[in-house]
Amino acid sequence: MLLDIQQLQKQYQGRTALHAIDLHIPKACIFGLLGPNGAGKTSLIRILMQILKPESGEILFQGEKLAKKHLPKMGYLPEERGLYPKMKVLEQILYLGALRGLSNQEAKKQADFWLETLQMQGWEQKKVTELSKGMAQKVQFVLAVLHNPDVLILDEPFSGFDPNTASLVRAQILALKAQGKTIILSSHNMDSVQEMCDYVALLHQGNKVLDGAMQDILENHSEIRYKLVLAHAENARPILTKLDSVSNIAEQGNQIFFNLTETHALNSVLQSLIGQNISILSCQRMLTPLREIFIQKTQL
Amino acid sequence: MNFKQLFIIIRREFLNRVRKKSFLWITLLSPILTAGFLAFAIYLGISGSPNYNVLIHAENQDMLDYLQSAKLANNEKLKIKFFYSTEFVAIDTLKNSPYNVEMSIDPELLLNAQSTPNRSAVVVPLYFTEKISAFAESYIRTELEAKFERLKVQYFELRKNGESMHLEDFDQLKVKLQFDPIEAQSGEHEQVKKERLWVGLFLSFLIYLFIFMYGTHVMRGVLEEKTNRIVELIISSVEPFTLMLGKILGIALVALTQFALWLGLSGGLYFLFQYLLIPSVSEIALQQMQVLDAPQMTTALAQQVSQNGLNWQSILAENRTLDLIFNRFNYGLVLAVFLFYFLGGYLLYAAIFAAIAAAVDAEADTQQFVVPVSMPLIFALLLAQFSLYNTDSFASVFASIFPLTSPVVMMMRIQSGIDSTQLWQLWLSMFSLVVAFLFATWGAAKIYRRGILQYGTKISWKTLFSWLRT
Numbered sequence: 026m027l028l029d030i031q032q033l034q035k036q037y038q039g040r041t042a043l044h045a046i047d048l049h050i051p052k053a054c055i056f057g058l059l060g061p062n063g064a065g066k067t068s069l070i071r072i073l074m075q076i077l078k079p080e081s082g083e084i085l086f087q088g089e090k091l092a093k094k095h096l097p098k099m100g101y102l103p104e105e106r107g108l109y110p111k112m113k114v115l116e117q118i119l120y121l122g123a124l125r126g127l128s129n130q131e132a133k134k135q136a137d138f139w140l141e142t143l144q145m146q147g148w149e150q151k152k153v154t155e156l157s158k159g160m161a162q163k164v165q166f167v168l169a170v171l172h173n174p175d176v177l178i179l180d181e182p183f184s185g186f187d188p189n190t191a192s193l194v195r196a197q198i199l200a201l202k203a204q205g206k207t208i209i210l211s212s213h214n215m216d217s218v219q220e221m222c223d224y225v226a227l228l229h230q231g232n233k234v235l236d237g238a239m240q241d242i243l244e245n246h247s248e249i250r251y252k253l254v255l256a257h258a259e260n261a262r263p264i265l266t267k268l269d270s271v272s273n274i275a276e277q278g279n280q281i282f283f284n285l286t287e288t289h290a291l292n293s294v295l296q297s298l299i300g301q302n303i304s305i306l307s308c309q310r311m312l313t314p315l316r317e318i319f320i321q322k323t324q325l
Numbered sequence: 326m327n328f329k330q331l332f333i334i335i336r337r338e339f340l341n342r343v344r345k346k347s348f349l350w351i352t353l354l355s356p357i358l359t360a361g362f363l364a365f366a367i368y369l370g371i372s373g374s375p376n377y378n379v380l381i382h383a384e385n386q387d388m389l390d391y392l393q394s395a396k397l398a399n400n401e402k403l404k405i406k407f408f409y410s411t412e413f414v415a416i417d418t419l420k421n422s423p424y425n426v427e428m429s430i431d432p433e434l435l436l437n438a439q440s441t442p443n444r445s446a447v448v449v450p451l452y453f454t455e456k457i458s459a460f461a462e463s464y465i466r467t468e469l470e471a472k473f474e475r476l477k478v479q480y481f482e483l484r485k486n487g488e489s490m491h492l493e494d495f496d497q498l499k500v501k502l503q504f505d506p507i508e509a510q511s512g513e514h515e516q517v518k519k520e521r522l523w524v525g526l527f528l529s530f531l532i533y534l535f536i537f538m539y540g541t542h543v544m545r546g547v548l549e550e551k552t553n554r555i556v557e558l559i560i561s562s563v564e565p566f567t568l569m570l571g572k573i574l575g576i577a578l579v580a581l582t583q584f585a586l587w588l589g590l591s592g593g594l595y596f597l598f599q600y601l602l603i604p605s606v607s608e609i610a611l612q613q614m615q616v617l618d619a620p621q622m623t624t625a626l627a628q629q630v631s632q633n634g635l636n637w638q639s640i641l642a643e644n645r646t647l648d649l650i651f652n653r654f655n656y657g658l659v660l661a662v663f664l665f666y667f668l669g670g671y672l673l674y675a676a677i678f679a680a681i682a683a684a685v686d687a688e689a690d691t692q693q694f695v696v697p698v699s700m701p702l703i704f705a706l707l708l709a710q711f712s713l714y715n716t717d718s719f720a721s722v723f724a725s726i727f728p729l730t731s732p733v734v735m736m737m738r739i740q741s742g743i744d745s746t747q748l749w750q751l752w753l754s755m756f757s758l759v760v761a762f763l764f765a766t767w768g769a770a771k772i773y774r775r776g777i778l779q780y781g782t783k784i785s786w787k788t789l790f791s792w793l794r795t
Contacts, residue, residue, distance in 0.1 A: 107554035
């Protein structure tokens with residue numbers, strides 16, 4: 026386990042922002058931190074970055090108590106982010122690099138790599154005031170990954186990006202995961218989270234209301250409903266109707282949808298169809314989108 | 326231009342500011358506080374003055390009798406009492422006598438005062454062991470002038486034997502005195518000290534200006550990082566205290582660099598003035614003086630110059646201002662004290678300004694905190710001006726030790742010369758400034774840490790103090 030968060034509690038002038046939160050974040054994964062505004066995500070992230078101190082609880086970083094010495098291993102892209110408007114792009118990168126302990130040479134090397142990767146060559150000497158919002162966001166992303174951290178905390182990393190840039194950044198996040206980095210991703214973009222995250226935790230009013238592996242969460246919060254794509258869907262309906270384990274059948278073109286009483290019943294359903302010479306082109310479990318689970322859980 | 330829109334904008338801008346409670350408070354309190362400060366400063370300037378036992382000496386018994394009968398009025402408020410004697414107390418024993426101020430009146434000099442060219446004042450040496458405040462000096466001078474004028478009227482009436490007086494007679498009656506206060510122990514002329522005090526006042530003003538100027542730089546810098554939202558990224562890498570201190574010290578370095586450049590340039594100009602410009606200017610001046618039949622001393626200088634060539638020291642001796650600039654300053658000491666008080670004052674106020682900026686969201690919101698915090702500094706400048714007249718009053722001494730005012734006031738006092746018995750005040754002042762700076766930085770760091778990520782919350786003094794306690 027990379028990060029072990031135990032019984033973490035945070036209060037602001039009598040208001041509890043985090044109620045005894047427990048979270049376990051494994052290595053080399055993308056961990057989604059979800060929740061509506063005011064759920065306590067930013068407080069949790071700021072505690073992880075040691076900007077805020079918790080009232081109680083403990084955080085272990087690779088088994089050690091989280092301390093300042095771990096900060097160089099952590100990268101951070103805050104939600105409320107900005108740059109020095111009068112500084113040039115490269116100057117900002119070198120300055121932040123130096124603050125994180127990189128030599129000028131190393132910082133320059135990293136800056137070259139990331140500016141090229143994010144298609145920003147030739148922008149080094151531009152002042153921030155000359156950058157578009159998207160360009161400035163890219164620079165902020167570079168500042169977060171510059172020192173090659175083991176853990177990358179990204180708070181709303183896609184806000185302000187056009188689809189092309191968002192896709193470019195998404196690809197970089199996946200590449201970092203492939204290199205063994207751990208990414209903690211906080212976002213309101215549920216489709217991105219569902220697509221990218223391996224694990225997810227949902228906070229609501231300072232409480233953890235859900236956490237676990239993404240696939241498990243989706244399956245546990247979905248009906249057992251399948252979609253079959255068939256050569257001739259109309260022939261399948263009479264066969265399915267006769268089966269006790271099947272209910273709620275619906276047809277749409279060459280697709281047929283149905284619910285099962287249990288997942289194990291799928292084999293016998295498929296065997297029945299194959300036995301009647303029904304040609305099955307594909308079979309897929311229909312999962313409730315994360316967006317809907319989020320709404321269900323946070324409307325309580 | 327659409328005037329309707331213009332009006333709407335003007336209305337919004339106006340009401341936005343006028344409706345603020347802070348506007349009301351500042352508007353109501355400013356005149357009251359200014360008047361109060363002024364009155365307080367004047368009061369303090371006077372209140373600390375000692376008793377003055379002024380001995381008036383005249384060899385001429387008639388003159389003394391007259392002065393005694395004319396009754397130079399003692400002044401209770403300024404604590405001035407006059408005494409008369411035909412015996413002059415030797416200056417070096419004045420300290421052991423019941424008197425602390427002594428002057429010698431020469432009746433001839435007074436009666437012939439009108440013969441002085443251009444009615445310039447009659448200079449009377451005034452020996453003292455207790456520094457005379459400007460208020461006291463002015464009172465003694467006016468009293469004497471009035472009494473001498475009455476004496477002269479009697480004298481003229483006697484001489485004119487009942488004839489009516491003319492306007493030119495009146496001119497001859499007017500007496501204009503000028504004291505030359507001299508410290509009895511050291512023999513140092515107060516005038517020289519006063520010139521130094523003006524320089525002190527200038528340096529005090531410079532410190533005041535620099536503290537405000539560079540303190541505002543710090544405030545803007547902190548606010549810029551906060552409003553740009555880059556601060557969260559920075560403090561995820563460095564401690565907020567480090568960031569705050571780095572900013573304060575970085576700007577201090579800017580100030581010091583500026584000083585160093587100014588010093589370098591001034592040094593260059595000093596050199597230029599001393600070795601290149603003065604000789605040529607003074608040569609022309611000497612020629613003019615000789616043509617105009619200048620006073621004896623200048624002619625002596627001209628002779629000296631013609632004998633020995635142009636001598637820098639002789640020029641200095643002749644020119645008071647140049648003499649003050651080039652001869653009478655211990656530049657090393659002045660510079661060291663100036664740097665200490667500038668840095669100490671700046672660090673103290675910059676920490677406070679940084680905390681204020683960290684607590685608020687916009688520059689407009691800083692006003693309610695900056696105005697009260699700046700008051701001691703403004704008061705110090707006011708007091709420094711009154712210290713010109715009485716550098717050893719209780720208020721001056723207190724303000725030169727109290728850290729929020731000491732950078733401005735001590736700079737002023739140090740120019741009047743702090744003697745060895747007062748040296749503890751300087752050390753205490755320096756010590757308290759260092760302690761205050763450490764305390765302010767500790768408090769500012771607490772407020773900074775709490776405030777820097779706080780957005781959209783209305784911050785009051787109460788909030789700031791609660792942050793200090795946590």
